[in-house]
Every structure is written in C-alpha cells, then in structure tokens.
Amino acid sequence: MPVYLYWGDDTYRLMQAVHQLREQVLDPDWAAFNYDRLPPESTLAGLNLAMTPPLGSNARLVWLEETTLTQDCPEEWVRELERTLASLPPTTHLLLTTRNKPDGRLKSTKLLKQVALAREFPQLAPWDEEGILRQVYSEARQRDLKLSPEAAQKLAEAVGNDSRRLAMELEKLALFTVNQRDPISPEQIEALVPASAYNSFQLAASLRQGNLDQALRILAHLLDHNEPALKILAVLVGQFRTWLWVKLLLEEGERDPKVIAQKAEIANPNRVYFLQKEVGSLKSSALLQVMQQLLQLEYQLKQGQPEREVFQEALIQIVAILQKS
The missing domain is CATH 1.10.8.60 (Helicase, Ruva Protein; domain 3)
Structure with a gap:
C-alpha cells in the first residue's frame, strides 16, 4: 500500500520529488493511462480512482495535488479516506502534496501518518x-x-x-x-553565475558586514529591477530592529533563545542562534544610530526626494556608523 505525503513551501524541490516518483513507479508506455493528477475539489474522485487497477501495467499513480485532507477535512472525506487506506490495492501509489504543514490534530492527518511516507520540503529562510x-x-x-x-x-x-x-x-x-x-x-x-538573486536581506547583511561596495551594488540591482524603495527600507528596518533587540538582550545577560525570540518578536527561536553570531561584533549604540538613520531615510522617501540618491547616501552613513563602532 504505497502512500506518500509530501509537504513544504519549496515547491521546486517538492515537484522534483514528484517527478522522480512518477519516473520510478510508472511504465512509460502506459503512463498516460495510469497517471491521474487531481485538484483539491476532486478529492473524492481521486480516492475512488485510487481503487482502480492499472491498465496494461503493474502500477497506477494517483496524485492529490494541494490536498486539503491534512488541513480542512469534512467528516465525509475522513470516512472515504479511511475506507480507501484500508483497502488500497498494492498496485496503486497514492501521492498527496500540500504547501502547508499537516495539522497533526486532525483524524485524517493521523490516518495518513500511520501509513504514508512523509517528506518535508521547507524553503530555507533568506537569513539562513x-x-x-x-x-x-x-x-x-x-x-x-x-x-x-x-x-x-x-x-x-x-x-x-x-x-x-x-x-x-x-x-x-x-x-x-x-x-x-x-x-x-x-x-x-x-x-x-550572474549575481541576480540579490534581495533586501542580502543588502542588510552587506551593511552589517561593512561592505559598502556590495551594498551599493545590491541597491542598484534592486532599484533597477523595480523593487519599491519603501519595500527595501521596510526589510532593512525589520532586520536592524531585530539585531538591535537581540544585542540589547544579550548585553543584559539573556541567553535563553526562547526568551530572546519572544521579546524580540522572532517567530522561529532557531533563528536566534544565527542572530547571536551576526551581532557578535556590533554595539547596541551603533545599531540604535542606524535605526535613526533609517527613520530619516523613510521621511526623505515619503517626502518625494530622489530615492536612489537619498538611499545611497543613507547606506554610506550606515556603513560609516558601523565601522566606527
């Protein structure tokens, strides 16, 4: 009874795994007859198809794409899923995929986890x-x-x-x-390899590292690719605000990642480990000055001043502040 549950927001790696599974289980000469890819609204139809023997081959693949069985599952669907899993033919490979983490409280999720090969495909955070x-x-x-x-x-x-x-x-x-x-x-x-994957998080990292040339290059790339200046600024404010909070808490003697995450409003406590390393050589006084510089930049941008010029000047000032510290 081959059942697979793939989930995660790294859709590329997830889709690659789906492709590998399809190549692995289906006879290419009969794939067109034994491969079904169904949307969420066709869940019941997909479970019924899973009970159908393959045609001309020894394997059928039924893929329930973006399934809601592990998120919002009506009682009727739970009963159908339970019936299907109990009598699924050994020739059927039932694949369920979703971007969202399965809700472990649901009966449908518990049923699937009892029999399914589960694989997670998380998107790495830009700061990791x-x-x-x-x-x-x-x-x-x-x-x-x-x-x-x-x-x-x-x-x-x-x-x-x-x-x-x-x-x-x-x-x-x-x-x-x-x-x-x-x-x-x-x-x-x-x-x-063209460095065209620049993002605002990398801009913040370049500033933290005191790499002005790279920071200016990333800024130019983002603006040239129509990234809104205020959106770039919002990421910088968020990053430097987080660094400031972590540094202040460390200076106060706090070492518990969960406490730091709660006070600094960091969703993932595992991120605290990386943040501690990032702020190791920085001073809270310098980070506070950077925040003031970013607030001034926000005022200038909202006043309609030339975004490229004022942004470049702000980056120069920020790197100077951090280097002095």
Missing part, C-alpha cells in the same frame, strides 16, 4: 546562510561537482535560497566543467 551553504554542497554532490570553499560561498551568495536557480546554475557549471578535475573556482562562479 549556513543552511543555504549546506544546500549548495548537497546539490553539488548529487551532481558529482566539486566546489572550492570560496566558490561554494560565492554560489550561495548569488542564488540565495532559490533552490530552482541553484539547480539551474549547477547544471550549467557541470556543462562548462565537464572535463575539469580540479574543484570549481570562485573565478569560474563569477564568470558563469
């Missing part, structure tokens, strides 16, 4: 630099690609948490280095 770097190494190993540490770091910075882009760039690198024995160098990354 270590996680992004691990993903780069993991995906490279799957393609038998060797990256120097500097090259891996540059690739991680270029693609960010975009798993689709990471896969595309690694495929390109594999083509260009097919006969190369040495690890891929940072110079090759710079030549072959």
Whole structure:
C-alpha cells in the first residue's frame, strides 16, 4: 500500500520529488493511462480512482495535488479516506502534496501518518546562510561537482535560497566543467553565475558586514529591477530592529533563545542562534544610530526626494556608523 505525503513551501524541490516518483513507479508506455493528477475539489474522485487497477501495467499513480485532507477535512472525506487506506490495492501509489504543514490534530492527518511516507520540503529562510551553504554542497554532490570553499560561498551568495536557480546554475557549471578535475573556482562562479538573486536581506547583511561596495551594488540591482524603495527600507528596518533587540538582550545577560525570540518578536527561536553570531561584533549604540538613520531615510522617501540618491547616501552613513563602532 504505497502512500506518500509530501509537504513544504519549496515547491521546486517538492515537484522534483514528484517527478522522480512518477519516473520510478510508472511504465512509460502506459503512463498516460495510469497517471491521474487531481485538484483539491476532486478529492473524492481521486480516492475512488485510487481503487482502480492499472491498465496494461503493474502500477497506477494517483496524485492529490494541494490536498486539503491534512488541513480542512469534512467528516465525509475522513470516512472515504479511511475506507480507501484500508483497502488500497498494492498496485496503486497514492501521492498527496500540500504547501502547508499537516495539522497533526486532525483524524485524517493521523490516518495518513500511520501509513504514508512523509517528506518535508521547507524553503530555507533568506537569513539562513549556513543552511543555504549546506544546500549548495548537497546539490553539488548529487551532481558529482566539486566546489572550492570560496566558490561554494560565492554560489550561495548569488542564488540565495532559490533552490530552482541553484539547480539551474549547477547544471550549467557541470556543462562548462565537464572535463575539469580540479574543484570549481570562485573565478569560474563569477564568470558563469550572474549575481541576480540579490534581495533586501542580502543588502542588510552587506551593511552589517561593512561592505559598502556590495551594498551599493545590491541597491542598484534592486532599484533597477523595480523593487519599491519603501519595500527595501521596510526589510532593512525589520532586520536592524531585530539585531538591535537581540544585542540589547544579550548585553543584559539573556541567553535563553526562547526568551530572546519572544521579546524580540522572532517567530522561529532557531533563528536566534544565527542572530547571536551576526551581532557578535556590533554595539547596541551603533545599531540604535542606524535605526535613526533609517527613520530619516523613510521621511526623505515619503517626502518625494530622489530615492536612489537619498538611499545611497543613507547606506554610506550606515556603513560609516558601523565601522566606527
């Protein structure tokens, strides 16, 4: 009784897993007759199809895409699911996917978890630099690609948490280095991988690190790609506000990640570990000055002053403040 439950907001990796499962279980000559992909409103029809024997082959794949069985499941659907799981033919592979985390309180979720192979595909947070770097190494190993540490770091910075882009760039690198024995160098990354995955979180990180050239380059990229200046500013305010709160709490002697997360309004306490490392060399007085600079920038932007000029001047001032500290 093969049942699979895939969930997570990294839709690219999730869809890749779905494709691999389809290739694995279906006979390509009979796939058109034994493969059903159904939307949420066709859940009952999909469960009924799962009871149907395959045609001309030994396997059928029924995919309930974006299922609501693990989120909002009417009693009628629960009964049908229970009946289906109890008598599902061994020739049927039943796949359920959803972006949302299954609600473990629901009877339908409990039924599925008893029999299903569950896999999670979470989207890495933009601030999880270590996680992004691990993903780069993991995906490279799957393609038998060797990256120097500097090259891996540059690739991680270029693609960010975009798993689709990471896969595309690694495929390109594999083509260009097919006969190369040495690890891929940072110079090759710079030549072959355009750094077009810049986002406002990377801008904040560049400012924190005192890298003015990179900060100005990221700002130019964002504005050139029609990212609203106030939206960029909102991310910077949020990041520096969080850094300030964490630094103040650390200076007060607080070390409990859950307490820090609660007081700093951080949704994921696991993020506190990364934040502690990020603010290690910063002073709370400097972070407070940065917040004042960002508030001044907000006033200037809302007054209609030239956004590129005032934003660039603000970044210069912020880096100067942090370097003095």
